[in-house]
Amino acid sequence: VTGIVGALERPVVVAPMAGGASTPDLVVAAADAGALGFLAAGYKTAAQVEAQVADVRARTSGPFGVNLFVPGAPTRFRDELSAYVRELAPEAAVRGVDVGDPVWDDDDWAAKTDLLVDLCPDVASFTFGRPQPTLVTALHRRGTVVMVTVTDVAEAEQAISSGADVLCAQGIQAGAHRGSFSDDDRTDAGMTTLDLVAALRRRTGLPVVAAGGIALPGDVAAALGAGADAVQAGTAFLRSDESGASELHKQALVDSGYTGTALTRAFTGRRARGLVNRFMEHHPDAPRAYPEIHHLTRPLRSAAVHQGDPHGVNLWAGTGYRHARTGPAAAIVEWLCSAGT
Ligand SMILES: Cc1cc2nc3c(=O)[nH]c(=O)nc-3n(C[C@H](O)[C@H](O)[C@H](O)COP(=O)(O)O)c2cc1C
Numbered sequence: 001v002t003g004i005v006g007a008l009e010r011p012v013v014v015a016p017m018a019g020g021a022s023t024p025d026l027v028v029a030a031a032d033a034g035a036l037g038f039l040a041a042g043y044k045t046a047a048q049v050e051a052q053v054a055d056v057r058a059r060t061s062g063p064f065g066v067n068l069f070v071p072g073a074p075t076r077f078r079d080e081l082s083a084y085v086r087e088l089a090p091e092a093a094v095r096g097v098d099v100g101d102p103v104w105d106d107d108d109w110a111a112k113t114d115l116l117v118d119l120c121p122d123v124a125s126f127t128f129g130r131p132q133p134t135l136v137t138a139l140h141r142r143g144t145v146v147m148v149t150v151t152d153v154a155e156a157e158q159a160i161s162s163g164a165d166v167l168c169a170q171g172i173q174a175g176a177h178r179g180s181f182s183d184d185d186r187t188d189a190g191m192t193t194l195d196l197v198a199a200l201r202r203r204t205g206l207p208v209v210a211a212g213g214i215a216l217p218g219d220v221a222a223a224l225g226a227g228a229d230a231v232q233a234g235t236a237f238l239r240s241d242e243s244g245a246s247e248l249h250k251q252a253l254v255d256s257g258y259t260g261t262a263l264t265r266a267f268t269g270r271r272a273r274g275l276v277n278r279f280m281e282h283h284p285d286a287p288r289a290y291p292e293i294h295h296l297t298r299p300l301r302s303a304a305v306h307q308g309d310p311h312g313v314n315l316w317a318g319t320g321y322r323h324a325r326t327g328p329a330a331a332i333v334e335w336l337c338s339a340g341t
Pocket of ligand 1: 040041214232
């Protein structure tokens with residue numbers, strides 16, 4: 001393997017985690033541990049991302065990446081979205097807030113991609129789709145490595161044809177949003193991380209990073225054994241010292257009252273894996289409408305955090321959440337690598 005993934009001292013990527021968990025502290029800790037950390041640009045303004053990049057660069061000379069959400073299109077399920085707005089209104093009233101405005105937006109894509117080309121982080125990673133070839137070319141000219149999250153071989157083919165340098169193979173076990181290019185459960189085969197890694201390995205010589213359910217040292221060894229060049233773990237770092245996840249979220253991960261995880265559209269309109277809580281159970285039929293539903297539910301989720309109620313909050317978690325440890329991120333990197341290969 002050539003390039004940045006092959007050069008890592010520890011074959012671990014600390015996943016980008018939008019919504020607060022990813023912090024400059026976590027990225028610096030990853031770099032200092034010989035791993036690769038990512039700033040999560042999702043939901044932030046370009047100015048906020050720029051400030052975080054400056055913060056990381058002031059504190060480490062190690063490599064790091066920035067992750068972006070590739071925008072989709074406004075929902076085709078307008079009637080279902082309106083019905084969901086009506087469904088949530090009483091719950092918002094109980095929490096003492098109004099539902100949010102279910103608008104579509106592109107998460108400030110143009111400003112953020114301009115910024116990436118300008119700031120040239122070591123790696124730019126993309127999820128929910130592939131970057132246009134012109135953007136990839138612009139990033140390459142600046143020396144930035146391009147990584148694209150894929151969930152099946154067809155998406156990998158598209159990513160490769162866009163010029164991707166690294167594939168992040170995200171299996172169905174992964175915490176938070178599924179990175180599929182089209183958020184359609186009817187066409188999603190739901191491949192597991194190891195099956196996907198093996199399938200990509202047969203198809204391409206590009207570096208493959210395995211993501212989803214990497215929770216124990218043995219999972220790292222198994223992923224590398226299946227042909228991955230590194231792993232990308234998110235949930236395993238949620239409880240780390242440097243994680244910015246809320247206390248509510250960190251506590252829920254060790255609360256035996258939760259019986260497991262599931263995929264849901266209830267919080268954001270895009271399928272994402274989290275601990276099964278009451279909000280998820282009460283809204284099993286939320287339509288495909290991202291990020292409209294993200295904006296719709298935001299005031300409810302904020303109020304629930306404020307009220308200390310984990311049952312009204314998205315508690316993103318991968319299937320291996322029960323193994324998530326506390327302590328410095330560097331120690332978690334070390335531990336994950338302790339099984340050898
Ligand atoms: C709280 C949380 C937030 C996440 N946010 C992002 C994100 O902003 N961008 C992204 O590409 N992946 C995001 N992911 C997914 C990770 O990149 C990765 O695929 C996933 O964490 C791997 O599965 P694991 O959680 O079982 O380790 C997030 C995961 C979690 C747990």
